[in-house]
Structures are given as structure tokens and as C-alpha cells.
Amino acid sequence: MTVDGWQQGVYDVIKERRIELIGYVPDAGHASLIDNARRDPDIRDVLLTSEEEGIPLCAGAWLGGMRSVLLMQSSGVGNCVNMLSLQRIARIPLVLIVTMRGEYAEFNPWQVPMSSITERVLQLCDFQTYRVDHAEAAGETVAAAIDMAYASNVANAVIFSQQLLGRKKWVE
Amino acid sequence: MGRVNAGAEPTAELERRTVVGNLLAGREGLAVITGLGSPTYDVAAVGDHERNFYLWGAMGGAVATGLGLALARPDLDVLVVTGDGEMLMGMGSLATVAAKAPENLAILVLDNGVYGETGMQPSHTSLGSDLCAIAKGCGIRNSWRVSTQDELEDIRDRFQRRGTVRFLLVRVATEQPERVMPTRDAVENKLRFRMAVDANR
Numbered sequence: 368m369t370v371d372g373w374q375q376g377v378y379d380v381i382k383e384r385r386i387e388l389i390g391y392v393p394d395a396g397h398a399s400l401i402d403n404a405r406r407d408p409d410i411r412d413v414l415l416t417s418e419e420e421g422i423p424l425c426a427g428a429w430l431g432g433m434r435s436v437l438l439m440q441s442s443g444v445g446n447c448v449n450m451l452s453l454q455r456i457a458r459i460p461l462v463l464i465v466t467m468r469g470e471y472a473e474f475n476p477w478q479v480p481m482s483s484i485t486e487r488v489l490q491l492c493d494f495q496t497y498r499v500d501h502a503e504a505a506g507e508t509v510a511a512a513i514d515m516a517y518a519s520n521v522a523n524a525v526i527f528s529q530q531l532l533g534r535k536k537w538v539e
Numbered sequence: 540m541g542r543v544n545a546g547a548e549p550t551a552e553l554e555r556r557t558v559v560g561n562l563l564a565g566r567e568g569l570a571v572i573t574g575l576g577s578p579t580y581d582v583a584a585v586g587d588h589e590r591n592f593y594l595w596g597a598m599g600g601a602v603a604t605g606l607g608l609a610l611a612r613p614d615l616d617v618l619v620v621t622g623d624g625e626m627l628m629g630m631g632s633l634a635t636v637a638a639k640a641p642e643n644l645a646i647l648v649l650d651n652g653v654y655g656e657t658g659m660q661p662s663h664t665s666l667g668s669d670l671c672a673i674a675k676g677c678g679i680r681n682s683w684r685v686s687t688q689d690e691l692e693d694i695r696d697r698f699q700r701r702g703t704v705r706f707l708l709v710r711v712a713t714e715q716p717e718r719v720m721p722t723r724d725a726v727e728n729k730l731r732f733r734m735a736v737d738a739n740r
Contacts, residue, residue: 387611388607388610388611411610411611411639413606413610413635413638413639414635414638415631415635416631416632416634416635417631419599419600420600420603420629420631420632420635421603422597422600422603423597423600423601423603423604423607424603424604424606424607424635425607426600426604426607427572427603427604427605427606427607427608427609427610427611428607428608428610428611429607429611429733429738430570430592430604430607430608430611430729430732430733430736430738431607431608431611431612431615431736431738432611432612432733432736432737432738432739432740433607433610433611433612435607449596449597449598450597450599450600452596452597453594453596453597453600453604453725456596456725456726457725457726457728457729458725458726458729459729
């Protein structure tokens with residue numbers, strides 16, 4: 368399956384589940400989802416300066432009754448930690464889709480310190496986490512995360528592995 | 540010794556609670572998000588309300604919370620009330636707000652130039668930073684800074700009128716009024732707020 372193929376599948380799942388706001392800090396692994404969100408007149412696409420803004424952004428949307436997802440790279444998870452107290456103390460449904468760096472054919476060693484603890488950090492912050500290594504599982508896993516978060520007012524994170532995303536092209 | 544109130548009035552005459560009471564008078568359907576610390580107590584002191592959501596933590600998150608609500612609910616008027624310290628920690632969110640520019644969002648920063656909760660240490664706004672200039676620089680064109688009652692009266696209608704995103708910095712005195720503490724149970728606060736704005740529709 369091509370990257371665009373499975374990412375389109377993820378976007379379709381997001382739409383089917385009545386997500387109307389997508390916050391993001393750009394990442395190459397999320398490029399297709401971000402393009403879709405920006406083109407979609409029914410989605411509020413919110414570009415963030417730092418991932419941590421996404422946590423209160425989604426909480427505010429939920430106070431008004433709107434469902435959302437947040438897109439970020441593994442390094443961004445570390446930026447969110449204290450802000451996640453809002454999600455946990457208020458039991459706000461929250462869905463993160465995290466693209467991994469620093470674990471497969473990684474060129475930049477600076478990606479490793481955060482990526483090596485990303486999933487454990489999420490679990491310490493009371494997230495249910497799901498790791499996706501195969502394109503076929505991406506859409507269904509995102510669906511499962513959205514369903515659980517909004518059924519139970521909890522935090523779920525889907526982690527797209529670097530192998531799934533493929534080697535980063537440093538020269539176009 | 541650091542500069543205190545540099546670039547600002549040596550003494551601010553406005554009392555924070557009077558300012559908040561003034562701007563919340565006749566609030567009707569207004570939804571209010573408060574930043575942790577004194578702004579939470581100020582809004583509670585004016586009167587608890589089912590359309591208040593009080594932050595007691597998540598420092599730096601008040602404006603982004605207001606943004607999410609404003610984008611989700613264009614039918615609501617949303618006011619964020621926060622302080623200089625909380626705003627300094629979430630400055631990036633001013634750029635995020637400017638990029639979306641929701642017409643139903645207003646941001647009020649009560650700037651006393653100190654961290655009132657932790658022992659009145661000077662904040663960056665006492666050391667040369669101007670949050671109004673930062674809001675403007677982020678792209679919020681309707682950003683104002685006032686330090687007297689007359690200036691506040693002059694700008695009040697424009698600040699409260701929807702049509703564009705708005706930012707108002709009010710220089711307030713450092714005096715700390717008595718703490719009026721609203722609920723710290725965020726689940727209870729969330730459920731009450733969501734019911735009040737009919738979020739389950």
C-alpha cells in the first residue's frame with residue numbers, strides 16, 4: 368500500500384467518526400493527513416507552534432461539544448507532558464496520532480533520546496497506546512482509538528512506526 | 540536588582556477585580572475560561588457561573604482552551620481571562636490564535652508584572668516584555684493596552700464586540716485581593732459547563 372493510500376484510509380476513518388478539528392505540528396509522516404485537513408471545509412485545521420497547545424485546544428473544543436484529533440511527531444510528545452494534566456483531571460477524551468522518528472534507519476541521532484521514551488511517557492500520562500507497524504492496520508487502529516477515547520473520556524495514542532512511514536528522503 | 544515596571548507605569552491604578560467585574564457585567568451568554576492563579580479567583584469573585592471553566596493548572600493553556608472552544612462553537616462568545624505569567628508561558632498560542640482569528644474570541648490579560656501565587660517575584664513584563672506588542676506581532680491586529688479607567692472605558696465596546704479576535708492587556712495594581720476559590724473538581728466543572736452550552740447536542 369502506498370503512503371497516500373493508507374493515509375487516505377486514516378482520513379476517511381477520522382471523517383466517519385465525526386472529527387471536526389485537527390490540530391498539528393507538521394511532520395513529513397503526517398503530510399497527507401495535513402493536506403486533507405487543510406483542504407476540507409468541514410475541518411478546523413489548527414497549526415500549532417508547539418504540540419502542548421494541542422491539549423488545551425482539544426479540551427476547549429470538547430467543552431463546546433466538538434471531537435478532535437492531534438497530529439504530532441514523537442519529539443512533540445515530550446512537549447505536552449504538564450499540559451496533559453488538563454486532559455486527565457477533567458477526563459477529556461483525547462486522541463493523538465504520533466509519527467515515530469529515531470527508531471528505524473534514522474539519520475539524525477538527536478531524534479533518539481525522545482523517541483526512545485515516547486511510548487513510555489504516554490503510558491505514564493495514562494494513555495492507552497497502540498503501535499502500528501503495518502499499513503493495513505492503520506485505519507482500524509485509529510478508529511479503535513477514537514471510539515475508546517470518546518466512549519470513555521480517556522486518552523488514546525496511535526503510534527505510527529518509522530518503518531511504516533519509510534526512510535526519510537533527505538534529498539528530493 | 541532587576542528593573543521593575545520598566546517601560547510601564549510606575550504604579551498601576553486599576554484594581555484587577557474591578558476590571559473583571561466591569562468587563563463581566565451583564566455577561567448573558569458569554570463563556571469564560573480562566574488562567575490559573577489570580578484570574579481564576581477574580582472571575583469566581585465576580586460570581587460563579589455555569590459558563591465558567593476554571594483552570595487550576597495546565598499553565599500556558601488558557602488561550603488555547605479558549606481557541607478550541609471558539610472554533611468549536613461560533614455561536615458562543617468566548618472570553619479568556621488570564622495573567623501575565625500564564626500568558627508568558629503560552630505566548631506561542633497567540634500566533635496560533637492569530638492564524639485562525641476566530642471572530643468570537645477575546646483575550647483579557649491582567650498584567651500586574653509579578654507572579655502573585657509564588658511570592659511576588661517580577662515577571663518578564665516588569666523586565667521589559669510587552670505582551671500587547673507580542674500579540675500584535677503575532678498578528679492580532681486588534682490588540683490594546685490600557686492602564687487607566689478612562690482608557691478602559693474607551694476601549695470596552697470594541698473589546699466586547701465580536702467580529703474579529705481581540706486582545707486586551709490591562710495594567711493592574713499588584714495588590715492581591717482575598718482569594719475566592721471556585722471548584723477544583725474539573726470533571727464537575729466540565730460537566731456543568733457542557734450542559735450549560737448544550738455540548739451534548
